[in-house]
Amino acid sequence: EIVLTQSPGTVSLSPGERATLSCRASQSVSSSYLAWYQQKPGQAPRLLIYGASSRATGIPDRFSGSGSGTDFTLTISRLEPEDFAMYYCQQYGRSLWTFGQGTKVEIK
Amino acid sequence: QLQLQESGPGLVKPSETLSLTCSVSGGSISSNSYYWGWIRQPPGKGLEWIGSIYYSGGTYYSPSLKSRVTMSVDTSKNQFSLKLRSVTAADTAVYYCARPNPYDFHFDNWGQGTLVTVSS
Numbered sequence: 108e109i110v111l112t113q114s115p116g117t118v119s120l121s122p123g124e125r126a127t128l129s130c131r132a133s134q135s136v137s138s139s140y141l142a143w144y145q146q147k148p149g150q151a152p153r154l155l156i157y158g159a160s161s162r163a164t165g166i167p168d169r170f171s172g173s174g175s176g177t178d179f180t181l182t183i184s185r186l187e188p189e190d191f192a193m194y195y196c197q198q199y200g201r202s203l204w205t206f207g208q209g210t211k212v213e214i215k
Numbered sequence: 216q217l218q219l220q221e222s223g224p225g226l227v228k229p230s231e232t233l234s235l236t237c238s239v240s241g242g243s244i245s246s247n248s249y250y251w252g253w254i255r256q257p258p259g260k261g262l263e264w265i266g267s268i269y270y271s272g273g274t275y276y277s278p279s280l281k282s283r284v285t286m287s288v289d290t291s292k293n294q295f296s297l298k299l300r301s302v303t304a305a306d307t308a309v310y311y312c313a314r315p316n317p318y319d320f321h322f323d324n325w326g327q328g329t330l331v332t333v334s335s
Binding site (some may be wrong): 108139140141144151152154157158163167195197199201202204205206207208209 | 252254261262263264267275277278311315316319320321322323325326327328
């Protein structure tokens with residue numbers, strides 16, 4: 108089973124700043140099968156990025172994904188007030204899905 | 216537009232079986248190549264994949280829950296279901312049903328989630 112470790116656990120930033128979130132896998136993950144989600148309190152997760160770098164429909168271009176192998180990154184270029192939330196990475200491999208433990212982006 | 220809706224008891228006693236159903240509208244559950252999945256989130260914690268079932272009935276479960284989980288599909292009702300046996304307080308969570316994309320396996324359709332509390 109592939110374990111995803113996200114860092115940092117919490118990041119405190121101001122609106123307009125850049126956020127860089129990391130997702131590290133215990134084994135190599137196909138880039139096609141790495142996704143990122145945003146979750147706000149009381150809501151279901153919202154798909155942001157799939158295939159490591161493709162934005163989902165309606166996702167602003169300030170969100171970008173990159174990486175390969177065991178190291179993946181979600182970047183938010185300029186934080187908007189609505190971007191302060193939890194972020195999760197997720198992978199699929201050998202008929203198993205796993206999620207990272209999440210990174211909280213909070214207002215500084 | 217595909218919509219998923221979870222339903223089931225909000226309170227389950229310890230040692231009993233948690234049973235949830237996900238009703239699918241806006242699409243057929245028996246469409247080729249689709250998986251259907253369950254994910255849960257304990258209060259204040261992260262997301263945990265429970266398992267996925269293929270449209271034809273093949274099942275895939277999280278290794279940590281495999282011994283207690285059964286998933287099934289009811290094509291006549293356009294629903295799929297989750298049973299989790301021998302529950303404890305640690306199984307208290309919001310349970311989501313979701314559909315993974317058939318090509319990239321990300322979850323692109325989610326239900327709103329339902330809170331299940333395990334308590335006597």
